[in-house]
Amino acid sequence: MKHIIWDWNGTLFHDIDAVVGATNEVFRPYGLAAFDADGFRAAYTRPIWVAYERMLGRPLNEGEWERLDAAFHDHYHRLMLTCALAEDALGCLRTWTDSGRTQSLLSMWAHDRLVAKAAELGIDEFFARIDGLGSATSPGGGKAEHMVAHIAALRMDPADILVVGDSLDDAHAAQxxxxxxxLYTGGMTSRADLTASGFPIVESLSHVLDYAG
Structure with a gap:
């Protein structure tokens, strides 16, 4: 492989506690019992509104997804301040750069916030390109079309690229x-779902490079 495309939330950025905490805050008015990480992972999927429908046990009403998503991000952006890079993330980024090969960051998080957070954590220098969602793009959807645009901007052959993420959506976008x-087990998706997918999985980001050649 010549290039790695990293996912952010739940992969390089270990924010599962913030995601679960924000989700619990969003659904507190609904009277739902609080989720722990495993309970959240059992319900999690993309698009996110499908996960919310699983949690509620019913379809979302008109305009409900937008309200829930806005509330989630209000809570998440407060709770994420205590989160840090995943264990081994920095070492992987350094090792791959030192090998003379390139890497980039593709996230479904807001672009401006993504760029700022990567700079704050001192890892922006590792990436040939950083892409998050623009303000005109609806959040919560799938990653495939964004992967197409990201690779087009990189001007690379997809056959030379390894995609690292924590969700089946990341794998399907690569496919x-x-x-x-x-796929990395430390993020949003349950180990059972990752295993059942048939894609290679790693318990630690340090093992990602074993698949990069």
Whole structure:
């Protein structure tokens, strides 16, 4: 492999506690019992509104998704301040850069916040490109079309690219463009779902490079 495309939330950025905490705050008015990390992972999927429908046990009403998503991000942006990079993330980024190969960051989080957080954590220098969602893009959807645009901007052959993420959506986006995927168990998706997917999985980001050649 010549290039790694990293996912952010739940992959490089270990924010599962903030995600679960924000989700619990959002659904507190609904009277739902609080989720722990495993309970959240059992319900999690993309698009996110499908996960919310699973949690509620019913379809969302008109305009409800937008209200829930806005409330989630209000809580998340407060709770994420205590989160840090995943264990081994910095070492992986350094090792891959030192090998003379390139890497980039593709996230479904807001672009401006993503760029600022990567700079704050001192890792922006590792990436040939950083792409998050623009203000005109609806959040919560799938990643495939964004993967297409990201790789087009990189001007690379997808066959030379390893995609690292924590969700099946990351793997399906890689599959969509013809890239290779490996999935990390420390994020939002349950280990059972990751295992059942048939994609390679790693318990630690330090093992990602074993799949990069």
């Amino acid at each position: 969509h463009v013809g890239a290779t995927a490996v």
